[in-house]
Amino acid sequence: MESYFVGENLWEVVCGNAVVAPEDTQEKADVLKDWRMKNAKAEFLFKRSISHGLFEHIIGCKSASEIWITLDGLLNKKNMARLQMLENELANTTQGSLSISQFFLKIKNLCSEISLLDPEEPISEARMERHIIHGLKREYIPYVTSIQGWDRQPSLLEFEIFLLHKSL
Known part of the structure; x- marks a missing residue:
């Protein structure tokens, strides 16, 4: 997913230096509009790419970054359990x-x-x-x-x- 977001120039709103929306001021109206568009695209990509079982975990997320953090937490727990199981199998x-x-x-x-x-x-x-x-x-x-x-x-x-x- 990371590679795809980078390729689509969306990584900055997912896990880069623009994970938080800029202030809603007159001077930054264009920057905010650009951020909202990129964030919406990234959220759409997440929602189209994940299984139904994971969707319920991200439904309340307010940004692409929040979705990334939520999925990372869920999937890394599974990976850590799988890693431990494989380490045990290797040892035995x-x-x-x-x-x-x-x-x-x-x-x-x-x-x-x-x-x-x-x-x-x-x-x-x-x-x-x-x-x-x-x-x-x-x-x-x-x-x-x-x-x-x-x-x-x-x-x-x-x-x-x-x-x-x-x-x-």
């Missing part, structure tokens, strides 16, 4: 009956989704590798131990290929 994921490729893919997908929800703290390859090592079947522990003694640690892809060859 084990290889079980999955092949090496399936297990690596599952961890990578979880990490990717977590990183999308929390872009300020993306999951590093090293952290991903730690989760993989933690969840591997016991039969792979000797191989992991041998890798830890190497001068140069393998990339995640090299690590996966190494374990794939050991599982054949």
Whole structure:
């Protein structure tokens, strides 16, 4: 949504430096008129873009900025709950009956989704590798131990290929 509002030159009334209507004075009549037009367009875009379930939360909002703040609060709570659920799933994921490729893919997908929800703290390859090592079947522990003694640690892809060859 942010990109669209920026492209339509409406971001300033949503979350920029013009979120509050200018004073209604003779000198600022044109500025106020412009603000009202941009705010109305932004409100219209919000109302046309959101689901019926969210609409009831914004019905009382007086400006596009207020709608943005309301939606941000609602959706970020859901994102934080989803983020916590994914973090818990990542911490508890084990290889079980999955092949090496399936297990690596599952961890990578979880990490990717977590990183999308929390872009300020993306999951590093090293952290991903730690989760993989933690969840591997016991039969792979000797191989992991041998890798830890190497001068140069393998990339995640090299690590996966190494374990794939050991599982054949």
